[in-house]
Amino acid sequence: xxxxxxxxxxxxxxxxxxxxxxxxxxxxxxxxxxxxxxxxxxxxxxxxxxxxxxxxxxxxxxxxxxxxxxxxxxxxxxxxxxxxxxxxxxxxxxxxxxxxxxxxxxxxxxxxxxxxxxxxxxxxxxxxxxxxxxxxxxxxxxxxxxxxxxxxxxxxxxxxxxxxxxxxxxxxxxxxxxxxxxxxxxxxxxx
Amino acid sequence: xxxxxxxxxxxxxxxxxxxxxxxxxxxxxxxxxxxxxxxxxxxxxxxxxxxxxxxxxxxxxxxxxxxxxxxxxxxxxxxxxxxxxxxxxxxxxxxxxxxxxxxxxxxxxxxxxxxxxxxxxxxxxxxxxxxxxxxxxxxxxxxxxxxxxxxxxxxxxxxxxxxxxxxxxxxxxxxxxxxxxxxxxxxxxxxxxxxxxxxxxxxxxxxxxxxxxxxxxxxxxxxxxxxxxxxxxxxxxxxxxxxxxxxxxxxxxxxxxxxxxxxxxxxxxxxxxxxxxxxxxxxxxxxxxxxxxxxxxxxxxxxxxxxxxxxxxxxxxxxxxxxxxxxxxxxxxxxxxxxxxxxxxxxxxxxxxxxxxxxxxxxxxxxxxxxxxxxxxxxxxxxx
Numbered sequence: 001x002x003x004x005x006x007x008x009x010x011x012x013x014x015x016x017x018x019x020x021x022x023x024x025x026x027x028x029x030x031x032x033x034x035x036x037x038x039x040x041x042x043x044x045x046x047x048x049x050x051x052x053x054x055x056x057x058x059x060x061x062x063x064x065x066x067x068x069x070x071x072x073x074x075x076x077x078x079x080x081x082x083x084x085x086x087x088x089x090x091x092x093x094x095x096x097x098x099x100x101x102x103x104x105x106x107x108x109x110x111x112x113x114x115x116x117x118x119x120x121x122x123x124x125x126x127x128x129x130x131x132x133x134x135x136x137x138x139x140x141x142x143x144x145x146x147x148x149x150x151x152x153x154x155x156x157x158x159x160x161x162x163x164x165x166x167x168x169x170x171x172x173x174x175x176x177x178x179x180x181x182x183x184x185x186x187x188x189x190x191x
Numbered sequence: 192x193x194x195x196x197x198x199x200x201x202x203x204x205x206x207x208x209x210x211x212x213x214x215x216x217x218x219x220x221x222x223x224x225x226x227x228x229x230x231x232x233x234x235x236x237x238x239x240x241x242x243x244x245x246x247x248x249x250x251x252x253x254x255x256x257x258x259x260x261x262x263x264x265x266x267x268x269x270x271x272x273x274x275x276x277x278x279x280x281x282x283x284x285x286x287x288x289x290x291x292x293x294x295x296x297x298x299x300x301x302x303x304x305x306x307x308x309x310x311x312x313x314x315x316x317x318x319x320x321x322x323x324x325x326x327x328x329x330x331x332x333x334x335x336x337x338x339x340x341x342x343x344x345x346x347x348x349x350x351x352x353x354x355x356x357x358x359x360x361x362x363x364x365x366x367x368x369x370x371x372x373x374x375x376x377x378x379x380x381x382x383x384x385x386x387x388x389x390x391x392x393x394x395x396x397x398x399x400x401x402x403x404x405x406x407x408x409x410x411x412x413x414x415x416x417x418x419x420x421x422x423x424x425x426x427x428x429x430x431x432x433x434x435x436x437x438x439x440x441x442x443x444x445x446x447x448x449x450x451x452x453x454x455x456x457x458x459x460x461x462x463x464x465x466x467x468x469x470x471x472x473x474x475x476x477x478x479x480x481x482x483x484x485x486x487x488x489x490x491x492x493x494x495x496x497x498x499x500x501x502x503x504x505x506x507x508x509x510x511x512x513x514x515x516x517x518x519x520x521x522x523x524x525x526x527x528x529x530x531x532x533x534x535x536x537x538x539x540x541x542x543x544x545x546x547x548x549x550x551x552x553x554x555x556x557x558x559x560x561x562x563x564x565x566x567x568x569x570x571x572x573x574x575x
Contacts, residue, residue, distance in 0.1 A: 019358050026360060035357040038216075038301070060459050061353045061452040062542040 001054040002148055003064045007083045008073035011043040013135030016161070017071070018049035021139060024149040024157035025053040033058045043131070046081055053148060071142055072096060073134050075104075075114075084108045094142060096134055115141050115183055117176050124172040126165065136162070136169040140176030145184065151177050193354035196324040196361050197263055197289040197347075198223035200331030202233045203369045204287070206261035207376075210238035210249030212268060215301050216351040217291040220263040243268035247275035247286075254284035255390055257381035259335060262286070265351065266293035266307045273311065276344075280315020280406065282391055285338030285345075285376070287331055292451065292502075293351040294537040302538020303351040305451065305503040309479070309511045315406050317345040317413055318479040322455040324354055324361045329430055332364075332373055333420045339376050340416050341409040350502075351538065353452040364428055372427055414481045434483035437490050439465060440472030445554040446494040446527075448474045448487075448516055453500055453534070453541050460546045471550055476512060484519035492520060497527045498553030500546070502535040509533075509561045531561040 004021065008014025015036045022034035030053050037048040050064045066086045072078060075097035084093055084106035091110040095101065098116040106112055117137035127133035136158050143154045154177075155170050162169045197220045201209060209228070211221045227233035236253075240246045243264050250260040264272060269290050279286050294304035308318060319334065321327045327349050334345035349355055380388060394402060417434055425431035436454075439461055440446055449457050454475035461473050474490050476483065491497050497520070501510020508514065513531035520526040532549050535541040545564065552558045 022358050031360060033357060033359045035352065038352060038356070058359070059455045060543060061350075061357070061456050063540050065542070 001052060001058070002069070003067045004051040004053075004069045004071065004148075005064050005067040006047075006049040006051075006071045006073065007077050007081060008047045008049070008135070009043070009077065010045045010047050011131055011133075012047070012073045013133050014047045014049045014073055016163075017073070017135035017139055018051045020136070020154070020157045020161055021051045021142075021149065022053070023161055024139075024143075024153040025051075027153040027156055028149060030055060031057050033061075037063060046077060067091060069094065069142070069146060069148075071138055073138055075099065078104060078106075084110065092145065094138065094145065096138055113145055113183075115176075115179060117141055117179075120172050120176050120179065124168045124175070126168055126172055136173045137176040140173030141180040143173075144177045144180035192219060192356050192358050193324040193327050193349050194219035194263075194291070194356070195223050196328040197331065197349070198227065199361075199363055200328040201261040201287075202227055203328070203364060203366060204261070204332050204335045204373060205259060205370075205375070206235055206287075207258040208236045208238065208250065208253035208260045209262060210240050210246045210253070210260070211262045212240055212243050212246045212264070214243070214265045214268040216293060216355045217263050217265040217268070217289070219355075220289060243271040244275060247272040247279065250286045250288075251275060251279050251282065251284055252382075254279070254286050255282065255382045257376065257378050257383075259376040260284075260286045261288065261331075263289040263291070265291040266295055269307050269311065270295065273314070276311055276314035276316060278391070279344045281402075283342035283406070283409070285335065285342055287334045287338055287345050287347065289327065289331070289347045289349060291351050291355045292348050300537045301351065303353055303452075303502065304536050304538065305348065305501075305511075306536075308346060308348045309503050311346065312480065312511070315343060315410070317343055317410070317417075317481065318348060319345065319477055320348045320450040320479060321354065321477075322450075322452055322475065324349075324357065324359055325430070326432060327354065328361055328363070329424065329428070330432070332369060333417075333424055335376070336373050336420045337413060337416045339378075341413045342378075343406070343409050343413060348451070350452045368427055372424060410481050414478075414483070417478060417481070432477055434478040434481070435486045435490065436473075436475040436477060438473040438475060440474055440490050440494075442470070443472035444470040444495045445498070445550060446472050446474055446491045446496075447498045447500065447546070447550050447553060448476060448491065448512065449500040450476045450479070450512060451502065453502060453546070456541065456543055457500075457546045460543045460550065464547065464550065469550070469554065471554065479512070479515075482515055482519070484515075487516055487519040488523060491516075491527065492523050494527045496553045496556050497529045498532060498549055499529065500532045500534050500541070500549060502541070504533055504536060513561070528556050529560075530558050532564045533561065534564040
């Protein structure tokens, strides 16, 4: 079982991201579960969403405390939310940021990857500069870095479920995937 | 998500009248049904109402006129329906409703707890608690079948967020197969202008008592009908649930009893603990009304220790499933030690580690009769 935790802000699409990721893995024939921890339903408030992917039916309906992956949609959240909480030593924390991954001192064995996908989302007209919708771009990068879902399944899931601008979201996810590929080559990471 | 599974269940069951009012965390059921009715995908009369009280009133009218009626609600909405829940049960109307279990206010809380539905125990409704979204969809279809046979309404309960808002794989059965399983609703007595009859009229002490007995008998008979409806469903769709689920209870020294999603999580815990040599099993209570006392005696009666996890509280007493379980075991010449756990109120997460801990406390045979599991010290204000 792979467990993924999303940290976002209300309006950024963290909950949709958890659903799209589950949908993509479902298209690949796997069992999935996606849910959210709802708090104040307002724009900008910290949001938690979760995805589980497994090869057998998923029965655990508790929250995810020991994730394999943490995806942080807004780097500022890392200043006041313990986004690295419980991450497995073999896990990966992905932060949407123009800073270097190493500059985030999460004090944890898990690797931290940082990439600026906000610029990709904005380039494709997703949201505005003050409230960019980065979920599909984060997923594109995640698909490449983690290898947990293939790009085709992800793009199909986005196309089938995006409530608006499906093609723009697909293009953003694809570009983020390609940027992640470049980043991995540059950082000499092979998967 | 569970809310959509409920909407598709109502659609597949060919509910003819849906009167519902949105409330978190049930809203998507009403949204989805209204969308499907608007697009013509679902052939039903969708009645917009100004409250849950009116929603149930409209369902009562529709059902009395011979239409298959469905609604969905949660928590405060269910409480507002209370008067009419009695009416639907007493008038023997086979309405089916999903209730998303949510804590009652105050304090204002939108998260999961079963006290809302358990407080409606004696309204004459059957109550089924689900652990997956597939079970929600399947149970709606099965419940119309059972309800229309015994002429009692059914309330199908699903945990707020951990089912209502959880995306997972649900097999949506073929309409033709559903049609072969569930015949159309054709009651013997109904509101009919060509054949006028009186419904819900004054009923004096002479016969009211006998009518209560009839409701009671119908509820008791529903047990075998629920089992039968499951069996028939299994033959067509390959899925069966029953009144209770016996999960690895054979010869188990310790049995944990739970319902809803806590029971689902508990299965992983049971598997791990058995692998590590603990003699433990899970009894999932699915039907709360009718209550499966024989099944509980049979499955849990020989255990050494039984622990009941309740996501609900009868203030000043204990968890509701715990009370009913103990009463079921009382008839046995020798019965297990029973321990009650209050857990997960107001949506507090119940983790696999928590469940393992409660199993260990139960297995020790040495604990308070009721434990408020992981209660934080908030001070206790009893009275001024």
